[in-house]
Amino acid sequence: MIVRIMGEGQWKLADDKLDQLNAVDTDLEKAVSSGDEEGFRTAFGALLEFVRGGERVPDNELHDSDAILPPGDSTLAEMRELISGDGLIAG
Template structure:
């Protein structure tokens, strides 16, 4: 799975990490739905860190992204506009 973090680049995560990724994304969705600013910050940082734990795709190599995450400085209100009932990562 290839995930882009806007303004940072792309990372490749192994297919076996998708369930973990969805769990982290689910925590973010819960915090955003609850309007929990602190929970949002914690969950969004955890999601970005999880993605960054994958293999960085060199900037000169372009792949279609399976998911695109907003920049790390996104606000709770911006995130509300982006998150559907499935979180940021579909699946």
């Protein structure tokens, strides 16, 4: 799976990490839907760090992204507009 963080680049995550990725994304979705600012910051930071823990795709390589995450400085209000009932990561 290839995940892009807007303004940063792309990371490749092993397929066996998808369940963990979805769990972190679920935490984010819950925080956003409840309007929990602190929970949002914690969960979004955890999601970004999880993705950054994957294999960085070199900038000179371009791949279709399976998921696109907003920049790390996104606000709770901005995130509320982006998240559907399934979070940011489909699946």
